[in-house]
Amino acid sequence: MSFLEYVEYNLDDLVRLAAEHLLVVVIALLIAAVVGVTIGVLTWQSARWSEVATATSGALLTIPSLALLALLIPIFGLGWTPAVIALAIYSLLPIVRNTVAGLRAVDPAVIEAASGMGLSRRRSMWQVQMPLAWPVIITGVRVSAQMLFAIATIAAYVAGPGLGNEIFAGLSRLGAANALNKAIAGTLGVVILALAFDAAFILIRRFTTSRGLRV
Amino acid sequence: MSDQTPTLDKSRTQLAAPAAHGVGIELIELTKQYAGQRAPAVDKVSMRIAPGEMVMFLGPSGCGKTTTMKMINRLIEPTSGQILIGGDDVLRLDPSELRRRIGYVIQQIGLFPHMTIAENIGLVPRLLGWSKSRIAERIGELLDLVGLDPSVYRDRYPRQLSGGQQQRVGVARALAADPPVMLMDEPFGATDPITREHLQNEFKRLQQELRKTIIFVTHDFDEAVRLGDRIAVLRERSEIAQFDTPEKILAAPADDYVASFVGSAAAIRRMGLTSVADALRVVRLGPVSTPAHGITVELESSIRDAIDAMLRAGRTQVDVRAADGTLAGSLAFDQVCELWARAQAGEPDVR
Incomplete structure (x- = not known):
């Protein structure tokens, strides 16, 4: 069976796996965004703590993905949970680093004006500093997203969701009928998802950034 | 965009609500000592500023003039001493609430680039819980007051304005909630000389109408003379070398230090005030x-x-x-x- 015939024949399964793949990435990304931005907000003012935060999230990224998943299995079992947690851990670095960089890039005069006008620190953060740092932060999330689509493939090893199942099913039976088609279909699916999501990010960034920052 | 001299429309400058004129300010032995520094940055400064008066803090950079000013809205916490505004002890008030009642203008302007001009000006009134219609009305009033056509500028963003226009918005924003007291830290220092003179003249006219109590920090003697009702010439640690009207300082500098500010041609400059x-x-x-x-x-x-x-x-x-x-x-x-x-x-x- 040719590759196109294979895809046509298995379209339902492929779409289901792609949807899972997308979902696991989005969930991990949302968790990482909340955690990473929070860490960035708490540490950006201190050179030492922001260094600790980026170094730690950087170190987490160097753990081989299979090893990380293996470590998570005894605690969280198999399936979605360890996959989501591993992916969230991997996406911390770009988000933390960009949150710190974005907040540091806000003009100190603007922060002084906010404080001098009577905005509390919290209000200044949410109404002034965060919106101004947002384009940089969202770029960090975007970089993480690109990374996650590839890494999410590994989730299949812990019986997790996604296109990894298709790829590994193919690779483990190379030589058998449709094995190569499976591997290629899975891989292509990941690439297409990643590119489509990246394009969506350009729109997300545009619609969540004040027009005043684009003029 | 040009920085044309705006024409102040007298009928529009009568603020809808009765404008809050200034209240008196009193500094009593105000001191700021930073940890790890031998000498205090500001050492026991005492002064009385009358309601509606515009006082210039004049001194070289590092003399503590800005530190003294920032203690008044508690951007810097005093180490000791007292600050009374209209008789209220500032150190007993909540800092954020205090600052909403004190207009604050800085050299770098600090407009919020992600907000429109209207949103920038309306921010403090919104915090104070004004109604939407009252805020909208106030924004129009203030833009008129500083010589910017509201129909043109209301919905623009700060980056679409020239430096001089931005500083006008900065002044309008500080005036938004009609505070009785204004603190201005070299507000016109970053503009080119021609724009600066325009802004100074406009502001002087504005102040004649508003009668706010203003503390204005500058290192520019001519600016101090042009705008101030009184000038406090400060030396290190914010010590007051002379605190008097521009005329008196020009005619009779208290000592060599003050005379060095007055500089050459004091008589000619003095005659510029008459x-x-x-x-x-x-x-x-x-x-x-x-x-x-x-x-x-x-x-x-x-x-x-x-x-x-x-x-x-x-x-x-x-x-x-x-x-x-x-x-x-x-x-x-x-x-x-x-x-x-x-x-x-x-x-x-x-x-």
Whole structure:
């Protein structure tokens, strides 16, 4: 069976796996965004703590993905949970680093004006500093997203969701009928998802950034 | 975008709500000591500022003038001493609530680039819980007041405005909730000289109407003279070298330090503060020159302009034109000398 015939024949399964793949990435990304931005907000003012935060999230990224998943299995079992947690851990670095960089890039005069006008620190953060740092932060999330689509493939090893199942099913039976088609279909699916999501990010960034920052 | 001189429309400057005029400010032994530093940054500064008065803090960078000012809205917490605004002890108030009642303008302006001009100006009124319609009305009023057409500028973003226009918005934003007190930290320092002079003149006119109590930090002596009701010349640790009207400081600097600020041409600068009309309280105009030589100044011109006109024409006398355009008489150099002598002697009639 040719590759196109294979895809046509298995379209339902492929779409289901792609949807899972997308979902696991989005969930991990949302968790990482909340955690990473929070860490960035708490540490950006201190050179030492922001260094600790980026170094730690950087170190987490160097753990081989299979090893990380293996470590998570005894605690969280198999399936979605360890996959989501591993992916969230991997996406911390770009988000933390960009949150710190974005907040540091806000003009100190603007922060002084906010404080001098009577905005509390919290209000200044949410109404002034965060919106101004947002384009940089969202770029960090975007970089993480690109990374996650590839890494999410590994989730299949812990019986997790996604296109990894298709790829590994193919690779483990190379030589058998449709094995190569499976591997290629899975891989292509990941690439297409990643590119489509990246394009969506350009729109997300545009619609969540004040027009005043684009003029 | 041009920085045209705006025309202040008098009818629009009457604020809808009765405008809050200034209240008095009193600093008592105000001190700031930073940890790990030997000498305090500000050492026991005491001063009284009358309601509606505009006081200039003049001094070199690092003398503590900005630190002193920032203690008043508690951007810097004093180590000891007291600050009273309208009799209220500032150190007992919540800092954020305090700051909403004190207008604050800084050199870098600090407009919020992600908010429109209207949102920038409306921010403090919104925090204070004003109604939407009242805020919208107030934004229009303030833009008119600072000479920016609301229909044009309301929905623009700060980056679409020139530096001078941005600083006008900065002033409007500080005035938004009609605070009785304004703190201004070299607000016009970053603009080019021509724009700066426009802004200074506009602001002076504005203040004549608003009568806010203003503390204005500057290192520019001419700016201090042009705008201040009184000037506090500060030396290190914010110690007050002299605290007096521009006229007195120009005529009689307290010591060499103050004199170094006044710099050269003190007499000429002093005469820049007195108009021909002011001089008429002391001297009488002579007869109009015959034959007419066409060297004239306005009644509202400064004596400095009159001397300038004399020098240019190589004469010792200029004719003075009244507001209706007729010649009111002439002013001679001898009379200027007499005026100066009497000002030096401290005669109260001589401004």
